[in-house]
Amino acid sequence: GAVVSQHPSWVICKSGTSVKIECRSLDFQATTMFWYRQFPKQSLMLMATSNEGSKATYEQGVEKDKFLINHASLTLSTLTVTSAHPEDSSFYICTGVSNYGYTFGSGTRLTVV
């Protein structure tokens, strides 16, 4: 089946720094990648839709200048949290769409201190 490799699994960073999260589709081409955010004990909320070779589509209320999404190839999508603050601490998950359906990355636990 399809696999999405997401790195890092967890990261701790200082306020004001930037963090990049990578999602790679290992055995399929993901023309579309969805990025979700999950707060503790809450559901997954769609942040943005990433399309290869074009600008990402952000959901209402998500700051596009803060959460930079790049989908430069069919197998790699990245989410960069810029100038991170403690309120950005969360669990971030990507999912790629393939013939197998929706394939989720393992998630990234971001803690901003």
Added chain:
Amino acid sequence: AQSVAQPEDQVNVAEGNPLTVKCTYSVSGNPYLFWYVQYPNRGLQFLLKYITGDNLVKGSYGFEAEFNKSQTSFHLKKPSALVSDSALYFCAVRDMRSQGNLIFGKGTKLSVKP
């Protein structure tokens, strides 16, 4: 608006007993419905989906779900629960209006006691 509701925050069952995790949906048109399981600090694992066909869908790890159009429900079931089934379960529906992202319910924590 398209949405998914999981009315129970937590479900507690004894090992060996049947379990049900409830889900109702609200979409326009025919729904594409999914169930996922999440273990702590992990991504989501696919359990099963309903696109079309038989209303009773069988999935991974002995789980099944029944699509009920009249009640707009898609409850997850398992005849005999295992302690290892303890996890967070999400029901989801495909958003037909956009690029096909999933809309998730709030999740239900399943606790299976020995």
